[in-house]
Structures are given as structure tokens and as C-alpha cells.
Amino acid sequence: AQKITQTQPGMFVQEKEAVTLDCTYDTSDPSYGLFWYKQPSSGEMIFLIYQGSYDQQNATEGRYSLNFQKARKSANLVISASQLGDSAMYFCAMSHRVRIITGANSKLTFGKGITLSVRP
Amino acid sequence: DGGITQSPKYLFRKEGQNVTLSCEQNLNHDAMYWYRQDPGQGLRLIYYSQIVNDFQKGDIAEGYSVSREKKESFPLTVTSAQKNPTAFYLCASSIGQNSNQPQHFGDGTRLSIL
Numbered sequence: 001a002q003k004i005t006q007t008q009p010g011m012f013v014q015e016k017e018a019v020t021l022d023c024t025y026d027t028s029d030p031s032y033g034l035f036w037y038k039q040p041s042s043g044e045m046i047f048l049i050y051q052g053s054y055d056q057q058n059a060t061e062g063r064y065s066l067n068f069q070k071a072r073k074s075a076n077l078v079i080s081a082s083q084l085g086d087s088a089m090y091f092c093a094m095s096h097r098v099r100i101i102t103g104a105n106s107k108l109t110f111g112k113g114i115t116l117s118v119r120p
Numbered sequence: 121d122g123g124i125t126q127s128p129k130y131l132f133r134k135e136g137q138n139v140t141l142s143c144e145q146n147l148n149h150d151a152m153y154w155y156r157q158d159p160g161q162g163l164r165l166i167y168y169s170q171i172v173n174d175f176q177k178g179d180i181a182e183g184y185s186v187s188r189e190k191k192e193s194f195p196l197t198v199t200s201a202q203k204n205p206t207a208f209y210l211c212a213s214s215i216g217q218n219s220n221q222p223q224h225f226g227d228g229t230r231l232s233i234l
Contacts, residue, residue, distance in 0.1 A: 033220050043208060045225035052220050091162055095220070107178070108223060110162035
């Protein structure tokens with residue numbers, strides 16, 4: 001079974017500093033994807049960054065980078081130069097293929113999330 | 121602008137009543153999903169659909185039903201059999217069934233019991 005673990009308590013960071021949000025995962029499937037989503041207090045889920053299990057390079061998207069350590073099964077999100085608007089819940093999720101009668105599909109398994117607060 | 125529209129934003133259900141949450145997308149995505157989020161928790165998959173007229177149960181399908189008669193629409197019915205329906209419901213879609221495609225989400229519907 002697939003599992004995502006996010007165990008950090010609420011995180012605090014000073015504006016303009018970098019912060020790392022931890023995520024570990026467990027799967028026996030060699031092919032999977034790892035995603036990070038941001039959920040502000042308004043509730044919508046915003047896609048931030050993706051890392052494939054076969055990708056050799058760590059993914060980067062603007063101020064977001066993913067520290068992918070496959071052997072340790074970790075996929076930590078690094079936010080550089082934090083901004084006040086980064087205050088939100090952050091979810092790590094893993095996608096994996098499932099076989100169904102009509103073909104195949106991918107499913108996402110989410111962690112419980114981490115609350116990040118950016119201090120001015 | 122393309123996106124996913126969920127309605128209503130807030131919904132109240134009486135005991136023994138079925139209610140339907142709407143989800144419409146104009147992204148031309150094949151796959152659609154429904155998730156439930158409880159306070160302080162991650163998302164749990166209720167149902168998902170890869171193509172029109174086909175859908176699969178997720179991890180917590182009991183007490184819910186869906187239909188997929190059109191590509192753009194994936195309504196979720198919370199039936200009276202769902203004894204604890206109070207939660208935040210999120211609809212999502214993705215281009216296809218590839219596991220490297222991100223899911224895009226609507227703004228959610230908050231359901232409460234009267």
C-alpha cells in the first residue's frame with residue numbers, strides 16, 4: 001500500500017528566509033510521482049511541483065525545489081525567500097498507477113499536511 | 121479562462137436527505153476525481169472517473185454516488201447512508217491517466233448537517 005508521511009508540527013519561518021517541509025513515502029511500485037500542493041485558508045488546492053520516480057534531477061519551479069532522495073524515500077519541499085503569501089497548509093502526495101477493467105488510471109495518496117506560517 | 125467550478129460553496133443537509141454537489145470543468149480533461157477533507161487532515165479519495173460513463177470507487181466510497189454522463193461534469197451525491205457527511209469536498213481533474221499529470225482542483229464545497 002502507498003503511504004505518505006508528514007510529521008512536522010506547525011512550521012514558522014521568517015520572511016525572506018528559506019524553509020524545508022519534510023515528506024517521506026512508502027511504495028513497492030517502481031513507477032510513481034510525487035507532488036506538492038499548497039492550500040491557503042480559502043481552501044483551494046494549488047499545484048506547486050512534481051518529481052517523477054525516474055527523474056535524475058531534482059525538480060525546481062521558481063522559488064520551489066524538491067529535494068528528492070530516492071534511497072531514503074523522501075521528497076522534501078524547499079521554499080526559498082519566503083513571502084507572507086506562502087502561509088498555508090502544504091500537502092505532499094504520491095501518484096501511482098492502478099489497473100481497472102477499462103484500462104489504467106493514476107490515484108493520488110495525500111499526507112496529512114504541514115502548516116507553514118511566515119513571520120514578517 | 122479554463123478551470124473547475126464547484127457549486128454550491130456552502131451546503132447544508134437535513135437528516136435523511138440526499139444532496140448533490142456539482143463539479144464542472146472546461147479544461148477538456150478526461151479524468152475527474154472527488155475527495156473529502158476533514159479538519160486538519162489530508163484528502164481522501166471518494167470516487168474517480170477516467171472516461172465518460174465509467175467511474176471507480178476510491179478509498180471511502182460508502183454513502184456516496186457519482187455519475188459521469190458528460191466529459192465536463194462529475195456530480196457527487198451524498199446519500200442519507202453517509203452518517204458523517206460534514207466535511208470539505210474537493211473535485212479535481214487531470215488530462216489523463218498518466219501518473220505524472222498533476223490534478224487541478226476546484227474551490228471546494230463545505231457540507232454541514234442541519
